[in-house]
Amino acid sequence: MRLPDIPQRHHRIVRTAATLAATSLALVRRRDVSADDQRYLRLGTALATGGLTWLTGTTAFLGKVGGSSGIDDFVDYFTGRGTGPVRYSTEAAADLSAGQLESDFDPEAWWEENADLKSPSFLNAAAAVAAGAAGWALWPVSENLVEAVDHRLPTGVGRGLTALISGGLVALTAAAIETVGSWADAGEETHWAPVEIELPAHIRESVDLLLSQPHPNSPETAEAVREQFVSAQFFVWVAYPDSLHSGDEPVLLDSQQLAQALEGDDIVSIDVRPRDVSSSIVPAMHTYPVTGIVGTSDRSEDGVELSLEIVDGRLNRIDLGEQTVDTDADMLTAAALRDSVPGTLHPEKTGDEDGAGYWSSLEITDGAFDEQVHTLETWPRPEELSIRVDGQ
Secondary structure (H helix, E strand, O other): OOHHHOOHHHHHHHHHHHHHHHHHHHHOOHHHOOHHHHHHHHHHHHHHHHHHHHHHHOHHHHOOOOOOOOHHHHHHHHHOOOOOOOOOOOOOOOOOOOOOOOOOOOHHHHHHHOHHHHOHHHHHHHHHHHHHHHHHHHHHHHHHHHHHHHHHOOOOHHHHHHHHHHHHHHHHHHHHHHHHHHHHHHOOOOEEEEEEEOOOHHHHHHHHHHHOOOOOOOHHHHHHHHHHHHOEEEEEEEEEOHHHOOOOOOOOOOHHHHHHHHOOOOOOEEEEEEOOOOOOOOOOOEEOOEEEEEOOOOOOOOOEEEEEEEEOOEEEEEEEEEOOEEOHHHHOOHHHHHHOOOOOOOOEEOOOOOOOOEEOOOEEOOHHHHHOOOOHHHOOOHHHEEEEEOOO
């Protein structure tokens, strides 16, 4: 995993490391090494300066990926940059005619053709190289300056003061970026959209388990569902910030952006879009009669249910929901049905000893299911499922 892509929760570690590196670099003095070794110290200081510049420019230091927080927000807040559209025009005096106002050069088109030159990674690397070169060129000047400060202060105070200032600036910059980023996040409008995912292996295996069971009515239906599932693309709906809003144009997320989009969202359904629909599923609209129950195969108890939805003859959705139980199955026993004639009411006792009332039907729901946040990782695995086949 690349350093800029480390999880959000580890950014504080990177910021701490950057602060300690800046502090340590400020403690070193030219007089600490012999004259013959000073050129190596100069080179090491330049490399360290470039590396530190690169580290503080990575997303691991700046915060969330996608522009909703980080250095862009920090700069925009204090400079007003990006508050309106930027228009470019150029003039080539030798080629201008009386009515010509602009040259044929189009900066916007040039930037689009050279998009890599303005990517955050490229700009950060360029800044690191420039900082290292500047560190090398200015090293004698900076050493003269800090030594002059050291001579005016008691022994060790100058070192400590410059180290405190260097490390403090890095720490304060990180804190300021985080604060401004949180302000930007608070003002962002959230949008919802489907994102295509690679179906996790354990979910694919759970669906394969359902489809491997004998279909109670039609083997042809089971085969059609299997064919569509094998060729399908899978999508889940996620919230995303203004910074990723591109109108109607698709946005390709990197691995960290995708992880952030999926993190914390309650995912209880996965949309399915089969690429190959050689044969339509019959009936055209129904819930596939083989479902998986987490924790129990007894319909008298509630649980979590994994099911497949068919719409317009296509596999449309994989659903994870609470299993609802119809207690009429317990009430209408064989004896009750034998003695019943049209017009016979079969009231159902609720089990309330105080006689609080009767219900003609009772649906049991699992409140814990609504309270739990379901991520793709928490979806049931094959070994957790008991199979239920309807229509048998």
